[in-house]
Amino acid sequence: MDLPGRLVDGYRAFIDVRLPIELQRFERLAATGQKPEVMVIGCCDSRVSPEVIFDAHPGELFVVRNVANLVPPYSPTGLTHGISAALEFAVLGLKVKYIVVMGHSHCGGVRAFVEHRDRPDPGDFIDNWMSLITPTATALEAEGHPLRPDSLVRLEQASVVSTLANLMTFPWIRRRVEAQDLQLLGAYFDVATGHLSACDRDSGTFVPVVAFNARPASG
Numbered sequence: 001m002d003l004p005g006r007l008v009d010g011y012r013a014f015i016d017v018r019l020p021i022e023l024q025r026f027e028r029l030a031a032t033g034q035k036p037e038v039m040v041i042g043c044c045d046s047r048v049s050p051e052v053i054f055d056a057h058p059g060e061l062f063v064v065r066n067v068a069n070l071v072p073p074y075s076p077t078g079l080t081h082g083i084s085a086a087l088e089f090a091v092l093g094l095k096v097k098y099i100v101v102m103g104h105s106h107c108g109g110v111r112a113f114v115e116h117r118d119r120p121d122p123g124d125f126i127d128n129w130m131s132l133i134t135p136t137a138t139a140l141e142a143e144g145h146p147l148r149p150d151s152l153v154r155l156e157q158a159s160v161v162s163t164l165a166n167l168m169t170f171p172w173i174r175r176r177v178e179a180q181d182l183q184l185l186g187a188y189f190d191v192a193t194g195h196l197s198a199c200d201r202d203s204g205t206f207v208p209v210v211a212f213n214a215r216p217a218s219g
């Protein structure tokens, strides 16, 4: 079966332009293994690729993406836990120095949570997965911030902060953080503008990563 034409065209562009530039890096990484210093936990959303946003080369970012960039609390049951397995590999195997949880604007997962919240017939997976942000949403509402589908930024950003707290429930993450061998960081990408902000842990607010004085010329 053929791959979609868009992928074949993209791959041709890759071997024409990028592969010649990156080939030595690929060869070295194949021989020595990967040693990324940064793990990024991002959303599946097609608009928020960490490799694109951070202009990353092969071997630089260990990326895990799921719906709404969430991490369930530590729960070593006999069930299958994709994100926890990736964390274990990144933290204990690769010994990454940073874990960045990157939320984003216009997140469909967060929107689904707000819109489906009282739905009597949850689907197979998304509603259950998104229930991870119920405590965050409940806390915001208790603080007087009603949740509306047209105003999700506060919940999207608060969810990043909650996910950073969930990461600390993993004992081997906590140990490495307390030993200052690992930093947990939050970020938030605005899809409409390309602006990236980072979480200030003291204030819980998100501040621009770099000055963004003017939009780049388009076209």
Ligand SMILES: [Zn+2]
Pocket: 043, 044, 045, 067, 068, 069, 104, 106, 107, 108, 109, 110
């Ligand atoms: Zn999303």
